[in-house]
Amino acid sequence: MSRFVVYAVAASALVALGMYALVAHRHLVRKIVALNILGSGVMLLLGAVAYRSGPGRPDSVPHAMVLTGIVVTVSVTALAVALVRHIHALTGRVTLAEREGLE
Amino acid sequence: MTRSARPLRALAALASLALGALVLYAALSLPPAQAELSAAVDEAMERSGVTHRVTAILLGFRGWDTCLEVTVLLLAVLGIARAGPASERSGVDRADRAIEPPLAWLVRLAVPALVLGAGHVLLVGSSGPGGAFQAGSLLAAASVLLILAGHGTVQRIPEPARRGLWVAGVGAFVVAGGLALLRGRLLLELPPATAGAWMLGIEVALTAAIATGLASLFAAARAVGGSR
Numbered sequence: 507m508s509r510f511v512v513y514a515v516a517a518s519a520l521v522a523l524g525m526y527a528l529v530a531h532r533h534l535v536r537k538i539v540a541l542n543i544l545g546s547g548v549m550l551l552l553g554a555v556a557y558r559s560g561p562g563r564p565d566s567v568p569h570a571m572v573l574t575g576i577v578v579t580v581s582v583t584a585l586a587v588a589l590v591r592h593i594h595a596l597t598g599r600v601t602l603a604e605r606e607g608l609e
Numbered sequence: 610m611t612r613s614a615r616p617l618r619a620l621a622a623l624a625s626l627a628l629g630a631l632v633l634y635a636a637l638s639l640p641p642a643q644a645e646l647s648a649a650v651d652e653a654m655e656r657s658g659v660t661h662r663v664t665a666i667l668l669g670f671r672g673w674d675t676c677l678e679v680t681v682l683l684l685a686v687l688g689i690a691r692a693g694p695a696s697e698r699s700g701v702d703r704a705d706r707a708i709e710p711p712l713a714w715l716v717r718l719a720v721p722a723l724v725l726g727a728g729h730v731l732l733v734g735s736s737g738p739g740g741a742f743q744a745g746s747l748l749a750a751a752s753v754l755l756i757l758a759g760h761g762t763v764q765r766i767p768e769p770a771r772r773g774l775w776v777a778g779v780g781a782f783v784v785a786g787g788l789a790l791l792r793g794r795l796l797l798e799l800p801p802a803t804a805g806a807w808m809l810g811i812e813v814a815l816t817a818a819i820a821t822g823l824a825s826l827f828a829a830a831r832a833v834g835g836s837r
Contacts (some may be wrong), residue, residue, distance in 0.1 A: 510636075511637065512813065514636035514637055515633060517632065517636065518629040518630070518632045518633035518636065519629060520634075520657070521628060521629050521632050522626055522628060522629025523625070523629075525625040525628050525629075526621055526622055529621040529624075529625070530618050530621050530622075547632075551632065551636055552644075554636075555636070557621035557795070563647070563662075564647075565646060565647040565650075566647070566650060566662040566663050566666055567646055567647075567650065567666055567671070569663050569666075570663055570666040570667045570671060570674070571674070572743060573667065573758070574667075574674055574675065574678045575662070576742075577678050577679075577681075577682060577742055577819075578678055578681050578682075580823070580825070581681050581682045581684075581686075581822075582681075582685065583702035584685055584823075584826040584830055585684075585685040585688045585689060585826075587830050588688070588689040588826075588829060588830040589688075591818045591830060599718055608813070
């Protein structure tokens with residue numbers, strides 16, 4: 507049980523860190539990395555939940571979900587990286603344009 | 610950092626901490642572990658057609674999730690391919706450029722091993738860890754190595770065949786699901802007697818789609834804005 511607590515705390519920390527980095531950083535590549543960290547936290551939690559079912563074999567359904575999640579993460583990251591490169595090619599910057607009057 | 614950005618960052622930090630605390634609270638307040646779902650899976654394993662639980666879940670019990678997942682991959686490929694079909698091929702075929710010896714050595718060593726490994730992983734998925742995604746990723750890695758060495762693999766496949774490969778994953782699910790519906794069963798319900806064969810067929814199509822899709826993602830992302 508305490509092992510699950512360790513994993514749960516680690517997963518929550520990853521989620522919090524990833525969320526903050528996603529919002530706070532202006533550089534787009536950092537946002538992409540933050541998104542990956544956020545996803546890793548969720549997948550860590552899923553894995554921990556799988557092993558919670560006491561002695562015996564772990565629950566395989568969260569395993570399948572994590573596999574699916576990894577493929578989706580790769581696809582989203584690839585699309586995001588391509589979009590960032592496109593933004594860089596078009597504007598020469600790697601941050602999103604700031605709106606006037608808001609900051 | 611502008612003056613008004615600091616309170617925004619503090620707000621973001623607070624919100625992230627709150628989110629983390631919420632996740633922790635949700636995780637810790639889960640009811641004591643019940644093996645209901647696990648037991649249900651074990652009970653249904655005989656009818657699944659394979660002996661590995663994760664494969665049975667991915668392709669049998671939760672095949673719909675897998676179908677949506679390859680759809681996401683296809684959408685990503687389409688999204689990047691929209692950046693310009695010609696740009697995919699630019700600067701990738703550099704077979705005339707001299708390749709550094711370590712890279713050449715790595716390619717010669719790794720690509721055959723990756724291809725063999727992919728075949729093995731695909732076939733062993735019915736009884737052990739493995740399956741379409743792992744095999745597709747290995748093939749995509751081999752493709753990426755070849756692209757880095759100047760031999761664009763995915764780009765050499767003619768355009769209509771490449772698009773066919775991209776769609777093969779979703780197409781396999783459409784065929785399997787459609788046939789099930791035509792026979793009066795539920796969507797994606799595989800007949801228990803031949804479920805193993807169905808799953809292998811779907812996995813072969815999935816492997817082709819994932820390998821081609823991932824390799825195309827790499828090639829296209831590399832080519833976008835590469836002229837700068």
